[in-house]
Amino acid sequence: MTRRLQTLETHCRALAECRMCGYAPHVKPILSHATNPRVMIVGQAPGKVEVEGGKPFAGRAGRTLFRWLERAGIDEEGARRSIYIAAITRCFPGPSPSGRGDRVPSPAEQDACAVWLDAELRIIRPKLLIPVGRLAITRFLPQRPLDELIGRRHVVEHAGGRCDAIPLPHPSGASSWIHQGDHPQLLDRALRLIAKELRDLGLTQRRSVA
Numbered sequence: 002m003t004r005r006l007q008t009l010e011t012h013c014r015a016l017a018e019c020r021m022c023g024y025a026p027h028v029k030p031i032l033s034h035a036t037n038p039r040v041m042i043v044g045q046a047p048g049k050v051e052v053e054g055g056k057p058f059a060g061r062a063g064r065t066l067f068r069w070l071e072r073a074g075i076d077e078e079g080a081r082r083s084i085y086i087a088a089i090t091r092c093f094p095g096p097s098p099s100g101r102g103d104r105v106p107s108p109a110e111q112d113a114c115a116v117w118l119d120a121e122l123r124i125i126r127p128k129l130l131i132p133v134g135r136l137a138i139t140r141f142l143p144q145r146p147l148d149e150l151i152g153r154r155h156v157v158e159h160a161g162g163r164c165d166a167i168p169l170p171h172p173s174g175a176s177s178w179i180h181q182g183d184h185p186q187l188l189d190r191a192l193r194l195i196a197k198e199l200r201d202l203g204l205t206q207r208r209s210v211a
């Protein structure tokens with residue numbers, strides 16, 4: 002095992018023990034189990050179903066995300082193995098006070114959890130970053146309308162250096178962005194860009210259909 006993978010394993014063991022935000026005892030950080038990743042997905046935060054399933058993107062939003070990735074040429078098993086799935090915060094923040102969806106992690110929770118994300122960026126030094134949803138997108142890209150950001154490749158600076166970023170909209174049913182105007186075409190374009198990156202990194206064998 003390389004030093005980088007040993008460092009990532011040590012990092013994940015420490016992350017699993019994090020209780021900085023003081024959630025209920027059953028709410029624990031949700032970890033990626035990717036081995037030797039060179040690509041990172043960064044989502045918003047896990048939901049209740051992820052707490053129960055113990056893995057990131059385990060519910061309905063995950064099924065949509067993995068369907069999208071399948072269109073980019075990589076199936077769920079391959080994606081979970083080769084793509085490190087991180088998030089802005091790693092513990093389920095609880096339901097939204099409005100009753101619709103999950104609570105958006107507070108700025109204090111986002112700041113607290115940023116140490117883990119920055120450490121992962123330094124360890125993995127990803128070749129490609131895929132921020133998923135507005136909160137993750139604005140962590141790396143300027144605050145602009147999603148239709149000016151999705152469907153394009155960007156170069157971003159982060160704690161681990163500089164790399165390409167191809168953002169995706171949030172796949173949860175709570176977001177209506179994906180169904181409006183030319184947004185399905187922007188998603189297709191983003192998936193084609195991701196497909197090319199994954200091919201160039203040798204992570205896909207077959208031609209994508211995006």
Ligand code: SF4
Nearest residue numbers: 019021022091092114
């Ligand atoms: S959200 Fe992040 S910082 Fe807060 S307890 Fe969970 S892992 Fe730790």
